[in-house]
Amino acid sequence: MRGFVFSIDATMGMFLILVMLATALFLSLQAQDDPYGKLQMSRIARDAMNSMDERGILGGNFTVINNSLNATIPQSLGANLLVDAYYYDNGSTVYINSTQYGLAVPSDEDTYSIRHEFATVQNGLMINYSIARLTIWQQ
Amino acid sequence: MTSGKRRGAMAGACSGRKGIAFALSALMLGIVALMLASMLAEQSSRTRQAAVRMAELDNAAEFFNNAQRQAAKIIAGNSHMLVMPDPNTSINATYLTITETLPVSPYFAGELESYANITANLSPYNLSVNFSGFGNGTYFIRPGEGNMTHPDGQMLLVPDATQAEKLGGYVIDIVYLTGFPGNMQWETQAAGGPNDNMSVTARAHDSTFTVNHILNATISKSSPSAINITDGTGALIGLVSFGSPFGGKGAVLVDYLGGNITLKTSANFTQPLYVEANATITLVSGVFNRTSLIRVG
Numbered sequence: 001m002r003g004f005v006f007s008i009d010a011t012m013g014m015f016l017i018l019v020m021l022a023t024a025l026f027l028s029l030q031a032q033d034d035p036y037g038k039l040q041m042s043r044i045a046r047d048a049m050n051s052m053d054e055r056g057i058l059g060g061n062f063t064v065i066n067n068s069l070n071a072t073i074p075q076s077l078g079a080n081l082l083v084d085a086y087y088y089d090n091g092s093t094v095y096i097n098s099t100q101y102g103l104a105v106p107s108d109e110d111t112y113s114i115r116h117e118f119a120t121v122q123n124g125l126m127i128n129y130s131i132a133r134l135t136i137w138q139q
Numbered sequence: 140m141t142s143g144k145r146r147g148a149m150a151g152a153c154s155g156r157k158g159i160a161f162a163l164s165a166l167m168l169g170i171v172a173l174m175l176a177s178m179l180a181e182q183s184s185r186t187r188q189a190a191v192r193m194a195e196l197d198n199a200a201e202f203f204n205n206a207q208r209q210a211a212k213i214i215a216g217n218s219h220m221l222v223m224p225d226p227n228t229s230i231n232a233t234y235l236t237i238t239e240t241l242p243v244s245p246y247f248a249g250e251l252e253s254y255a256n257i258t259a260n261l262s263p264y265n266l267s268v269n270f271s272g273f274g275n276g277t278y279f280i281r282p283g284e285g286n287m288t289h290p291d292g293q294m295l296l297v298p299d300a301t302q303a304e305k306l307g308g309y310v311i312d313i314v315y316l317t318g319f320p321g322n323m324q325w326e327t328q329a330a331g332g333p334n335d336n337m338s339v340t341a342r343a344h345d346s347t348f349t350v351n352h353i354l355n356a357t358i359s360k361s362s363p364s365a366i367n368i369t370d371g372t373g374a375l376i377g378l379v380s381f382g383s384p385f386g387g388k389g390a391v392l393v394d395y396l397g398g399n400i401t402l403k404t405s406a407n408f409t410q411p412l413y414v415e416a417n418a419t420i421t422l423v424s425g426v427f428n429r430t431s432l433i434r435v436g
Binding site: 005008009012013015016019020022023026027035036038039042043046050053086087088091093114115116117118119121123124125126129131 | 158161162165166168169172173175176179180186187189190191193194197198201202205206208209212213215216217240244246247250253254256257258260261262263
């Protein structure tokens with residue numbers, strides 16, 4: 001009888017420890033996967049894109065965009081910018097080219113991307129229309 | 140039964156009850172821990188859903204706002220609107236400056252159409268841009284129903300009644316890109332009453348300032364006044380008209396008579412204002428539906 005009670009008691013204790021471990025693990029995972037943190041990263045990326053667009057840097061040359069990425073994105077973050085350019089001709093959208101700026105996107109980090117579209121206007125004419133995708137990550 | 144055996148039986152019963160109580164309390168603690176984990180999971184799920192919805196709303200709203208900015212950028216390629224503080228009083232957003240090349244480029248309408256189509260083609264949202272009411276450039280001066288249009292090779296700015304009351308005056312700067320303005324003079328000049336005055340500065344010159352004519356006056360907002368600009372032979376090459384009957388109190392009309400000019404019109408109001416183009420952008424998504432005019436200044 002005593003052995004039986006002891007076994008039940010030990011099982012209960014083990015169950016309790018497992019439940020506590022599972023709860024701690026769950027809470028720990030939740031803390032790592034903060035949805036508002038992702039939102040904040042997206043907003044940092046979006047602010048950077050808007051800032052570069054307002055200053056007329058997007059659509060500029062390679063060095064200027066790379067320097068601007070370094071200056072606009074916080075130093076603790078890495079950034080990659082991919083710009084796909086198009087023009088409109090006779091009812092159809094024509095792809096021109098893609099250009100990459102900044103660092104290579106790492107495969108082993110959590111990354112956050114936003115999309116920003118912009119028109120390049122010169123002398124009152126829309127030269128092209130581009131889709132920029134800015135990806136940032138913690139370095 | 141001896142007293143020793145009785146004590147042993149009592150101790151055994153007591154130990155059994157303790158074991159059951161301990162087991163029950165452990166079970167209850169486990170249940171409470173599970174309930175806590177379940178509540179935290181539910182809370183976390185709600186937080187995640189709220190964050191996801193907020194991110195979707197952020198993306199759609201930003202896409203809409205950015206589409207407005209890009210449309211305004213293309214419009215500014217032809218007519219650039221700037222609303223800034225009054226240089227004299229520093230009151231915010233009361234000084235409107237419109238810089239444009241007239242006549243309006245024949246490519247302008249095509250550029251707007253291209254923008255509308257390419258945006259609709261590439262947008263991840265159901266986005267449409269409608270420039271059908273825009274014509275050669277129709278703008279609304281807000282708040283109120285003031286407007287600026289380009290009928291038949293002219294620029295006509297008509298403030299609404301409230302804006303006209305708060306209009307301080309105009310600075311009109313006409314740059315002749317081809318030819319020279321030989322002379323500029325008042326054809327009619329109407330003086331206004333104490334609550335009907337506005338100051339006007341009009342300047343006509345060529346792009347290198349080889350010739351530069353300036354007129355300054357305080358005139359009526361309601362009664363018609365007009366300035367003639369002639370070339371070296373005396374032929375009329377420009378006409379600037381103020382007040383009725385050109386469109387109402389405080390209105391200004393610049394007729395460039397087929398010439399090639401850059402026109403800079405500054406209007407000084409005492410109430411904050413902003414400018415919208417008569418063109419709409421509509422975005423429809425699950426979390427964000429909106430139609431609005433394109434704000435250009």
